[in-house]
Amino acid sequence: MKRVALLGATGSIGRQAREVIAGHSELELVAATSGSQPLDGLAPLTQVGGDPVELLDRAEPDVVLNAVVGFAGVRATLWALERGIDLALANKESLVAAGDLALEAWKRGGGRLLPIDSEHSALHQCLEGRPGETVAGVVLTASGGPFRGRNRSDLADVSIEDALAHPTWNMGPKVTIDSATLANKGLEVIEAHYLFGLDYGRIEVVIQPTSVVHGLARFRDGSALAHVGYPDMRVPISYALTYPDRTPTDMSQLDFSSGLVLEFEPVDDDAFPLLGLARRAGERGGIHPCVFNAANEVAVGAFLDGRLPFLGISDIVERTLEETGGEPAADVDELVTRDQEARRLAEKALVPA
Numbered sequence: 024m025k026r027v028a029l030l031g032a033t034g035s036i037g038r039q040a041r042e043v044i045a046g047h048s049e050l051e052l053v054a055a056t057s058g059s060q061p062l063d064g065l066a067p068l069t070q071v072g073g074d075p076v077e078l079l080d081r082a083e084p085d086v087v088l089n090a091v092v093g094f095a096g097v098r099a100t101l102w103a104l105e106r107g108i109d110l111a112l113a114n115k116e117s118l119v120a121a122g123d124l125a126l127e128a129w130k131r132g133g134g135r136l137l138p139i140d141s142e143h144s145a146l147h148q149c150l151e152g153r154p155g156e157t158v159a160g161v162v163l164t165a166s167g168g169p170f171r172g173r174n175r176s177d178l179a180d181v182s183i184e185d186a187l188a189h190p191t192w193n194m195g196p197k198v199t200i201d202s203a204t205l206a207n208k209g210l211e212v213i214e215a216h217y218l219f220g221l222d223y224g225r226i227e228v229v230i231q232p233t234s235v236v237h238g239l240a241r242f243r244d245g246s247a248l249a250h251v252g253y254p255d256m257r258v259p260i261s262y263a264l265t266y267p268d269r270t271p272t273d274m275s276q277l278d279f280s281s282g283l284v285l286e287f288e289p290v291d292d293d294a295f296p297l298l299g300l301a302r303r304a305g306e307r308g309g310i311h312p313c314v315f316n317a318a319n320e321v322a323v324g325a326f327l328d329g330r331l332p333f334l335g336i337s338d339i340v341e342r343t344l345e346e347t348g349g350e351p352a353a354d355v356d357e358l359v360t361r362d363q364e365a366r367r368l369a370e371k372a373l374v375p376a
Contacts, residue, residue: 027264028054028082030075030099031090032065035195036113036139036256040088041065043260046273050264054082058091076102086264088139089114092197093320094313094362097121101355107132111263113139115214116320120313121358123351126217136218137263142211143218144259145238145250150219153240160225162239162247163211165290166191167230168203175294181333183326191234191254200323204336205290209301210319213312216305223306228298230288235277251285252277296337304344309351310361311344317365318343325373343369 027044031037032055044050054068056078062069070078076098079087086109089096096114101121103110105128112118115138118125129136138144142163150158169188170178186203187196194202201207208228215226234254241247252258253275261272277283292299297319304315322339325331331339346368352358 024051025049025264026051026053026083026085028075028079028084028087029066029090030056030088030096031058031092031114032062033057033060034090034092035193035198036088036090036260039257040090040260040264043257043264043272047261047265047270049270053084054078056091058095075099079103084108086111088260088264089117090139092116092195094120094316097358098355100125101128104128104132104134104136107134109135109137109266111137111139111260113260115140115143115210116316118217119210119213120316120362121355122217122308122312124355124358135266137266138214138218139256139259139263140211140214141234141254141256141259142238143214144262146215146219146240148250148262149238149240149248153242155220157242157244158219158221158225159241159243160227161215161219161221161241162227162229163208163215164229164231164234164236164238164287165205165208166202166234167232167288168205170203170294171230171232171288173294174291175334178294178333183329186326186333190232192256196327197320197323200326200336201319204297204323204333205295206297206301206319206323206336206340208290209298209304210316212298212302213305213315223302228290230290232286232288235283236285236287297340300337300340300344307348309349311348313352313358313362314344314347314365315340317362318369321366321369321373331373339369339372342372 052066055066056070056075087103088111090113096117100117237250239247239249304311318340322336
């Protein structure tokens, strides 16, 4: 029996994780948290709001599924990595923001870090057991979101409802807006750098509109391996929670005889500048990925509140990155301080001069 602590149990990933756990007799939900929604009776240990670390100490889980949204998941990620407890990570922002702090904790703890992002789960499966020197690079796929094919001028007046209308995935509002701006893909580029130890020049992004191809790994002999399947987050969730067994699920198999077409397109960097901004933040290193994430969270929140136009999201992120940066944080407390400083700068940039 594998004891699971589920952080962010009422969000999109959390609800699907509960479905996966209920369908696997070898998984036991021992602790659950949410940001604000009640959790009565969901698990023996529950917590609404606040830092989950004390709850994790009491729960003694075998695996932590971190599905908290945003920077709020950092302390839980570091808790699991430091202790060598398996971490099923849906909270990419914590790895992006913590960066080297997370890698150092992972090295000390020696546990497993199993990504739940569909793209990184795909790459984990394509790369598993492959000697690093044989890997030429990886390709992250993006659906293109609701605005695929539009140029920058077409995006000036899009509404919140337009941006939330994702064509292939059912996600929470923050991640859905990040998908519409391609900020999510930018965060995933930085996440792939830390997860797989690849420099940024070996991490590509392409548009794959149907979300059937989740990731590709390139090898030095000119070949590539692709991970394909219908877009359903229960697959990577199940893979992470039951690893290394890959237990059966009731998800549908792809029908290759149905005239399946796999098409790929380049990213329009002018229409979606946040992908390039994220890549540059990652390449600069230090605190820049944390700043990118913080400014993006503030800007997305302002857009969802109706205080910022869609194209203003990238403007706020770019201005915040220009005004801050520097060496990486020495510890988690400094990281929290630097994150808060970046948020204040981003909020200030929202106010017209």
